[in-house]
Amino acid sequence: MDRIKQIYNDEKLLKKLQEDRDISIEDVLENEMVINMGPQHPATHGVLRLVLRLDGETVTGIIPELGYLHRGYEKMAENMSFIEFIPHTDRLDYLATMCNNVGYVLAVEKLAGIETPKRAQYIRMIVAELSRIASHLIAIGTFAMDVGAVTMVMWTFREREKVNSIFDRIAGARFTTSYTRIGGVASDIDDQSIAEIAKFLTELEPALVEMDKLMLSNRIFIDRLEGIGILPKEDAIALGVTGPNLRASGVEYDVRRAKPYLFYNEIDFKIPTFTQGDCLARYFQRGDEVRESVKILRQCLDKIPQGEVIANNPKKVLPHKTEIYSKMEELIHDFMIINFGINPPVGDTYFSVENPKGELGFYIVSNGSGQPWKLKIHSPSFCNLQAVSQLCKGAMISDVVAIIGSLDPVMGEADK
Amino acid sequence: MNTKELIIEKVKEKFSESVEEISDFRDDLSITIKKDQIVNLGRFLKENSDLQFIMCKDVTAIDWATRKKRFTTVYHIYSFKLNYTLRLKSNIDDDPPTIETVSPIWPSANWYERETWDMYGIKFINHPDLRRMYMPEGFEHHPLKKDFPVLGIPGSLPLPNKAD
């Protein structure tokens, strides 16, 4: 009752109520509508929130809002040693855990100047490419699911599970692997793992053909993607878009080729590009990259040399657990590295790798202590999301879902 | 002449007065420039036909905590022509920290600068839309400053009630 009395006493409020009542249905049709999408929405791939301004069904303005998964990686990195941060890199782009592991340790190795044995480098390449396949499969699957083809996600997850079982065997964890170490990898891969990878590759190729058959004979799928969300080459560069999204717009930029790390310069592979820059091109782009990864993996399996998988550098590289328990020197080094860190020289480096989502860079500032003074993660999803506002302007509201799916952002990495 | 020498020569030719430091650590070239020249240098690097640094990969800052010039902004820019990533730095000495925005030169810097504002509280002058990137509106602190604790300040972020 008090509330009603208050309303009747409040002239301003009364006037407002009157005005609201005076709005006729025609006025509503003329007005623009603002709607909220996310942060809990199945098509936003996590917790991205979009605020859309609509004129009928056409999007006239769009504002992405991030930060719903901001976990404070950079702050935490400043308070832990270089080695402690490795498990955190898993959870950056959690669809391609191995790629992040590899990228981070390579960045630290560049800063500290650590040489890694050749076999370890090849193993890193193998796991990174497997991870890339898994990530692209999910990207394709969820993208297709977003535009209504639910079967696809089941098929791609079936293939991805095989990659996960391989990781389970290699690293001991199917999902968050934390497999790489500074100076090498945690454990060697055995012949059976190599055989399993080879078996997976032979199974994957026909599966990819099947998937393409399923999707490309589907007219709805093609019609919903072709010519939607066109990102011209110049805009893609200006907005800082990297990875498959940039290549689908016709820029042949791949860190694996532009600034080869590991042994990508010894491997023969193509960089697929498309010129259309629309959603369909981005779909094809990922499929082609999976095929290239299969090619890279085949070569890696052929070329992988025998030898050590962790560098012999006692001051910087953690010794193996069995040695710590049996040898004096190793125990001392383990104690020193765990307690005081690897103490890279004073300076700052930027190192980037080609992740499934784009260019993942680590900018590390060291003041000579065991913890980074600053660690900045240049995450590809964050950059790619910046293109959303431009792509969605003028599109239909149902296209927004397709556009986000085609950009394939991962919020764990975009929000850091 | 290799890429690094070319860049150094071109920059020195035009900005010899304002370049504070050029360092080359682990094959990463980084140029420190006076704060008021960062936009001019950026525009020059982008528009010079020999250099063409048309992509801005990253903008961030470093909090030195105890130094007199407490903050340094860091820019990573990339040239497809030279296939080279160059780092620009600029020290900020005023309080509260401010610097001119580079987002008119590289549109991608828009979000990077918003993120830097959110994390370090560095105001980018003339930025088109300087809002917080990650933290909720109404949050008063800037988390990546060195005087902000990792565990946060209790009560600075609200939680919903556990009304059962």
Added chain:
Amino acid sequence: MGLEAVLQKDGFLTTTIDAIVAWSRKSSVWPMPMGISCCAIEMIAAADPKYDIARFGSEVMRFSPRQSDLMIVAGTVTYKMAQVVRRIYDQMPEPKWVIAMGACTSSGGMYRSYSVVQGIDQFLPVDVYTAGCPPRPENLLNALMTIQEKISKTKARDFKNRSLAELEHSQN
């Protein structure tokens, strides 16, 4: 076929309304997948052909809170997200249950940082905590079975302290 065999022999079954309601409820739990981060992928993996959550009658993932009765909070909940999670929880009709999937949701996990809520039980009533970072799909299925066990024990008198009007309202 158990039920048919019994029905052919005797033609009738005796049970309580409570038991049959609880039985049907537990066999068709509709989850609301509150997928926030890494755990969300394992949650989808639990629904994929290999692990197949449909065996437990929970394959109907509803992204609308109004249609679901189990919220699986999968992923790190930040302070900014906490408001959203709570709001979605409030929109779910009673009776409802919550699984805190993974270390982050249960206790903050490895994120001892300024923006992460150190355990969602600070603002939500949680029924089952699941260990792991992220938990394997088997572990999520185990959590689901635990919830089913819990549901099978619910009786109408558990809701005695609520008025009828309130209960009717909450069911719609």
